Each structure stands twice: as structure tokens, then as C-alpha cells.
Amino acid sequence: MDVHSRDLRYFVAVAEERHVTRAAARLHVSQPALSKQLRALERQVGAELLHRLPHGVELTAAGEALLPHARAVLARTDDAARDVAAAARRLVVGVSTGVGRGLLPAVRSRLAVAEAPVEPQVRAVAWDDASAGLADGGSDVAVAWAPVPGRVRTLELAREPIGVALPPGHPLAGRDAVPFAALLDEPFLALPPEAGPLRASWLAEAHRRGRPARVGGEVRSMEETHEALLDGRGVVLLAIGNAPALARDGVTVVRVDDLPPCVLVLAWRADDRRPAVRAYVEACREVLAARA
Amino acid sequence: MDVHSRDLRYFVAVAEERHVTRAAARLHVSQPALSKQLRALERQVGAELLHRLPHGVELTAAGEALLPHARAVLARTDDAARDVAAAARRLVVGVSTGVGRGLLPAVRSRLAVAEAPVEPQVRAVAWDDASAGLADGGSDVAVAWAPVPGRVRTLELAREPIGVALPPGHPLAGRDAVPFAALLDEPFLALPPEAGPLRASWLAEAHRRGRPARVGGEVRSMEETHEALLDGRGVVLLAIGNAPALARDGVTVVRVDDLPPCVLVLAWRADDRRPAVRAYVEACREVLAARA
DNA sequence: CAGGTGCGATCACCTTCGGCTATGGACGTC
DNA sequence: GACGTCCATAGCCGAAGGTGATCGCACCTG
Incomplete structure (x- = not known):
């Protein structure tokens, strides 16, 4: 069976209100739209879910059977959204041993206060990977020595003899x-x-x-x-x-x-447009500007 | 977040196959359709779920985070479908004390072998309800004495002095x-x-x-x-x-x-078009024909 | 008992979604 | 360097999902 979670939300709202018009208002949709979606849901599950009464609705046996499942599916869907968002905010920063030059903690604390906080996770990479994990996807951004191989964009961090x-x-x-x-x-x-x-x-x-x-x-x-x-x-x-x-x-x-002199850069994949990456690069740029 | 369970099925298939084209074949949709839905899902959850590689795809961290939730939601959705179907098959038969005249067991056994088996559940109703629970929704079908009040249809079961x-x-x-x-x-x-x-x-x-x-x-x-x-x-x-x-x-x-003579009838609500009700009435009609 | 009121269903209409076929572009292979 | 594989994009079409207006019905109310 395929169901849109929206239809389950609609159903739960109606079940709670025992009233289509009121539920429609709560859901910010028109009453006809809600009525139609309820019918569609009933058609999909193959059973009547609501008794239509003159002044409101009530659940049928099938509706009662569906309600707890619908709530569970919605809850789990919310969990999924939260976990995915958290995973998307986590950012792996590849660094060779000790080449952060003290920048990383400053960047981290700057990111923590952003509106969509990014959690940088520093990961040491072997010296023989010049891209510091960017190439194999092990890192999302990397602190590395120029030139960084692959299709990457870079921000110069330091220039050292x-x-x-x-x-x-x-x-x-x-x-x-x-x-x-x-x-x-x-x-x-x-x-x-x-x-x-x-x-x-x-x-x-x-x-x-x-x-x-x-x-x-x-x-x-x-x-x-x-x-x-x-x-x-x-x-x-x-x-x-x-x-x-x-x-x-x-x-x-x-x-x-x-x-x-050799040039230390922050590098990221050129085609990576994820907000977390952009935010990290931006925070890095700001920290550098503040130090200059 | 609102997600169509179909999109979750798509995502799980792709995650399992690690291959969009193969997953598309398994799902019986075209490869572009699947690609588009995956993009849409990524847009909805606000994170990239897949790394597109030259020969296949692999899950991102966000994708890994989503996968178990997606499986759980799909499983729970299936549970819901099964329970709702079972509830829809259950049928409450309202009878006054002892007026079944031996028909009910025969009808029950005839229904048990149908392609969509109906489970009749006999429920005694008080004598002062002439509709035997039809009016207040307590019953889905009823064995009652004619005339049965309300907008009902009836099938004559017996005529007794x-x-x-x-x-x-x-x-x-x-x-x-x-x-x-x-x-x-x-x-x-x-x-x-x-x-x-x-x-x-x-x-x-x-x-x-x-x-x-x-x-x-x-x-x-x-x-x-x-x-x-x-x-x-x-x-x-x-x-x-x-x-x-x-x-x-x-x-x-x-x-x-x-x-x-008074007339014993099987009655059901005139506007009740549920398959289970029709099946019960039909089984009743067949049992009567077999006895005549 | 006539008329107003509240509620869900339906209608006509528009926009978006989800599917298709055909084609494009990146990458490996022989 | 031609070819094969695979995912992305483009253009099209029918269905889904939304809206405001309206209907039909049961229930109050005077």
C-alpha cells in the first residue's frame, strides 16, 4: 500500500477533531480539499474510515484500526527528518596530522552559533592522500597543501616557508x-x-x-x-x-x-553545494578576516 | 515533513541495489522517473541522500541515517494496511435473543471460504431497538422483525404465524x-x-x-x-x-x-455499500436458496 | 411547521506532480 | 578513439491535489 504521509496527517487531525471543517481549518486547507483527500485515503486502504454524521464524523472500526498506525508512521517520519537533518549538518573535515594551525577550533565555535548549526568532525587522513579524503568521499572539506588534486575549490589559509x-x-x-x-x-x-x-x-x-x-x-x-x-x-x-x-x-x-613557500588551503569538492559545506567555508573565511 | 511512502520504497530499493537503473527495473518504473523522484525526496528532506558515482550510487551519511527509518515506516504502513483490511472484514450482526433460526452458522461457514473472507460477529441487541443496532451504528447487518425502522434494505428470512x-x-x-x-x-x-x-x-x-x-x-x-x-x-x-x-x-x-404472520428479515443500511455487507447479504440469500 | 444554520459532498477550474520517451554528458573499456 | 554503461535533463501528457461556489440534508428555533 502506498500512502502520502500528508493524508495520514489529515486523517489523524479529522479523527482528533471528529469534525472535517474544523480539521480543515487546523490543517490550513479548504474543507473540500480535506473531504476529497479523506475519500482518496479510504479508496487506497480499501475501507471506509469515517461515519459521516449530520454534525461531524466518527471513526469506523477500520478507522480505529488505522489511527494508532497512522500516528506511529507520522512519529517515525518526524524522527527520520530529524536524524537526516542532523546527519546532513555533520561535516567531516579531513586534515593531515597537525596542519590545522589552530584555525579549526575557531571555525567550530563560529559555526556552533549559526542558525543551522554545523557540527564539524575532524578526521586525520593519511599523508599519502593529497586530497585529504576529498577524492574518496571520506571528507567533505579538507585542510591540505596546494595543489589539491581533483575538481576542488580552495581557500588559502596560510603561506609558509x-x-x-x-x-x-x-x-x-x-x-x-x-x-x-x-x-x-x-x-x-x-x-x-x-x-x-x-x-x-x-x-x-x-x-x-x-x-x-x-x-x-x-x-x-x-x-x-x-x-x-x-x-x-x-x-x-x-x-x-x-x-x-x-x-x-x-x-x-x-x-x-x-x-x-608552500600554501595551506581549505579545499572542498567543486560540485558540492551543500549548505553545511558553504557554511564551513564561509566561517573559515570570516575567521581569517578577523585575524588579518 | 511530508513524504509519500512510494518515494521511501524507491529510496530503499535504490539503497539496496546501489544502482538507479537496476532499482528502476525492479520497481517497474523508468529510470528517469526514479531519478526525478529521488531528487524530489532529497529536496524534501533537505539533504543529499546519494553519491552519484560513474557506475552506480552509494549512500551519503544522510542516506544511511534515513534508511532504517524508511524501512520502519514502510513496515508500519504494511501493518496498517493489514489491520485495516481485517477490521473492514469484521461485520457486526445484530440479533435479538435467539431469532437467528439457525441461519447464522450456515452463513458464517459460507463466508469463511470466500475470496475476501468476512468474519461475522454476532451481537445481541436489546428488544427495544427495532433496528437491532443498525440505527446507532452498533450493527452492520441485523436479523430483525419487519418493519425495520430507518433507511434500510431487507431480505426476508422467514414468515411465521x-x-x-x-x-x-x-x-x-x-x-x-x-x-x-x-x-x-x-x-x-x-x-x-x-x-x-x-x-x-x-x-x-x-x-x-x-x-x-x-x-x-x-x-x-x-x-x-x-x-x-x-x-x-x-x-x-x-x-x-x-x-x-x-x-x-x-x-x-x-x-x-x-x-x-410476522416477517423475520435480514436488514442493512440502504446507503451501506461495503463489500463485507454485500457479501453477507449474498451469502444469506444463497443459504436460503439452498434450503428451499 | 417555516426558515435559518451548520456540516459534509460535489462541481468547475487551475496548478503541480509523477510518469513516459528521447537525448545528453561523464566515465571506463577494448 | 569508438563503444557501452549509467545517471541527468528535456519535453510532453494524464492524474492528483488544491481552490471558491454551491448543493442537500439534518437539526434547531421561533
Whole structure:
């Protein structure tokens, strides 16, 4: 049986009022419209639901049988609407380890007071996914390093110089800054080949300078990187903002002064027009403006 | 929120198939129609429910949230349909005490094997309601004495001579038959004034013969009548078929041979076109034909 | 008992919905 | 690079669902 929940609402209202005209007023429809829909409902369920009396209506046995079911269906429908709305407000924010730069809490608190509150849910993504989960749908918005692959739109969050993390006791340690050329003989810790462009960018830069870079090891998290550095398996390039996460146990970070800065962006799918996404982007933009 | 249950069925089918075209085939609708309804559903709930992928679709978080609710609503809707159908099949048969004349069980068994089985539910009605519950909606069909008041249609079940029940030791007791004139001096046990035409008919008959009848007492059940007879409060006219219920403890019943026979009918409301009612009437007609 | 009143049903009409066929565009496959 | 698959869109049509006006009926009321 197929029923429009509206017809059930109509029926319940009439059952409660025991009066078609009054129910019609309560439902903000005309009395003929309500009468017709009631007839249609009776036709659909294949039974008379109401006794029409001179001054009002009353339920038939079939009507009494329907009433509790109708109420239950309506209640469950409301539950569904609420849950779906809540799910739609939940927004997964993909971030690589620790690259939020302190923005995320500010954005969250700004979103909480909106008229349709969005609940951001931060989710760490593996380093080898340059889209931070946008591509596979794991995230709805992402904080990632430009360029973000795929059909995405972006908002620039920060622009940071590149640094290089050096193992304990490395000869360049302690320098204020080094040129990229000084690193060309070093083995590099790189992302695994699956990472694609993210891995490729500085390898290409090295290649451009006439010396194909040597990969001393592959890493996919801050901890692995730290371990590899302590092992002396190579050096690693990183945004200077990430330096504090590595600069301990003798590891030092030195600025590389002749590489273009890397750009941290908020990214979202270009075809994603959901209000929650727009709201998140907008809140982010406002937080940035307030800080400038 | 208002949703057509059909749209929920569509959504569940698509969620199960993870494929719009396949779901459309299963639902026997065209693929564009299904696509359009899915869009409409998404618009109504205010959230995207499906990720459209190159080879199929998958549920969004909102879709996952909706799915169990949708299934529950559909299940409850089916329950409602079943219960309403059952209620519509149940039919209340109003009868005065013991006037079924053995027809009702035969009618019941004939109805049980029909394609849409009707469940008759016999309900005794007070004697003072000549319509046997038809008028106040307490019954759907009734076995009653003609004429039945109200806008009803009838089917004649039996035609029985009138008899008179006499107190123990009454001078007329033991006669084979008596004329109505022989009773004109007796006090009569009558139905209460509320009974209307049922009470009025033989009072009028007496009046027609020039002697207003004297009412010796009012009765409204077989037991009260029996008690009143034993008390000697009067005599009572009745259909001869009801004689066995009173003829004990010295009470006797004698045929009155010059009154028109009374007619037992099956009655139902003239405007009642419900299938269950028609089926009951038809079954009754068939049982009568089989007995003739 | 005539006439007003309240109620649900019906009528004529208009807009929106839900279905169809045909076509388009994105993506994978051979 | 032609083809196949799949979902979306366009244009059309009948049915559904709404409206105000009106009808028919039972019930008060004077």
C-alpha cells in the first residue's frame, strides 16, 4: 500500500477533531480539499474510515484500526527528518596530522552559533592522500597543501616557508637558513609512490636543478618521519609551521630560503553545494578576516 | 515533513541495489522517473541522500541515517494496511435473543471460504431497538422483525404465524389455536414505549378492532417475559418460532390464527455499500436458496 | 411547521506532480 | 578513439491535489 504521509496527517487531525471543517481549518486547507483527500485515503486502504454524521464524523472500526498506525508512521517520519537533518549538518573535515594551525577550533565555535548549526568532525587522513579524503568521499572539506588534486575549490589559509629537518649532528644543523642546492647530495625521506603529486613536487624541483633526488626512505606519518631522521636515513622537507613536531631528540629544522613557500588551503569538492559545506567555508573565511 | 511512502520504497530499493537503473527495473518504473523522484525526496528532506558515482550510487551519511527509518515506516504502513483490511472484514450482526433460526452458522461457514473472507460477529441487541443496532451504528447487518425502522434494505428470512404465550393455568391454555378477539380482554406484556413501532403494531391491531389494548407490564428480554408470565401480569404475543424459549414451568403458547404472520428479515443500511455487507447479504440469500 | 444554520459532498477550474520517451554528458573499456 | 554503461535533463501528457461556489440534508428555533 502506498500512502502520502500528508493524508495520514489529515486523517489523524479529522479523527482528533471528529469534525472535517474544523480539521480543515487546523490543517490550513479548504474543507473540500480535506473531504476529497479523506475519500482518496479510504479508496487506497480499501475501507471506509469515517461515519459521516449530520454534525461531524466518527471513526469506523477500520478507522480505529488505522489511527494508532497512522500516528506511529507520522512519529517515525518526524524522527527520520530529524536524524537526516542532523546527519546532513555533520561535516567531516579531513586534515593531515597537525596542519590545522589552530584555525579549526575557531571555525567550530563560529559555526556552533549559526542558525543551522554545523557540527564539524575532524578526521586525520593519511599523508599519502593529497586530497585529504576529498577524492574518496571520506571528507567533505579538507585542510591540505596546494595543489589539491581533483575538481576542488580552495581557500588559502596560510603561506609558509619551506624548511628541512636534519638528523642529529648533521653538518648543516645550526645554520639559520640554507639554499636548496646545499641539500642536493642528501638522501630524502619521501612519501610513498602512491602519494603522486605530493611526492613528486620537490623531486621534480631537484630534477630541474640537474640532480635527480635520491630517496633515502618512505614515510607516511610524523612519527615515522621522526624515527627515520633519528636513524639518519635522510633529510626531509616540510612547511616551517610543522617544525615543532619534529624538532626534538636532536632533530633540527633549518629554513630553505630559495624554495617557493608552500600554501595551506581549505579545499572542498567543486560540485558540492551543500549548505553545511558553504557554511564551513564561509566561517573559515570570516575567521581569517578577523585575524588579518 | 511530508513524504509519500512510494518515494521511501524507491529510496530503499535504490539503497539496496546501489544502482538507479537496476532499482528502476525492479520497481517497474523508468529510470528517469526514479531519478526525478529521488531528487524530489532529497529536496524534501533537505539533504543529499546519494553519491552519484560513474557506475552506480552509494549512500551519503544522510542516506544511511534515513534508511532504517524508511524501512520502519514502510513496515508500519504494511501493518496498517493489514489491520485495516481485517477490521473492514469484521461485520457486526445484530440479533435479538435467539431469532437467528439457525441461519447464522450456515452463513458464517459460507463466508469463511470466500475470496475476501468476512468474519461475522454476532451481537445481541436489546428488544427495544427495532433496528437491532443498525440505527446507532452498533450493527452492520441485523436479523430483525419487519418493519425495520430507518433507511434500510431487507431480505426476508422467514414468515411465521403469531402465537400467544399464556401464564400457567390460563383458561385458553391447551387450545390448538385462538382468534385474536379472544385475547382482547387480556392485559398484554409490551415492549417499553421507547421501542416505538415494534411496540405499536399489535396495540394498533387491537385498537383497530375497537378495543384499546391494556398493557399489563413492560418487558425487554426473554427472561423478563418469562418472569412476568409466571407472575400472571398478562399474556404476550410472539412469533411462533420463539415459543420454545418460553414454554416451560407451565407457560404455554397457543397459535393466534387470524393475525397476519410476522416477517423475520435480514436488514442493512440502504446507503451501506461495503463489500463485507454485500457479501453477507449474498451469502444469506444463497443459504436460503439452498434450503428451499 | 417555516426558515435559518451548520456540516459534509460535489462541481468547475487551475496548478503541480509523477510518469513516459528521447537525448545528453561523464566515465571506463577494448 | 569508438563503444557501452549509467545517471541527468528535456519535453510532453494524464492524474492528483488544491481552490471558491454551491448543493442537500439534518437539526434547531421561533
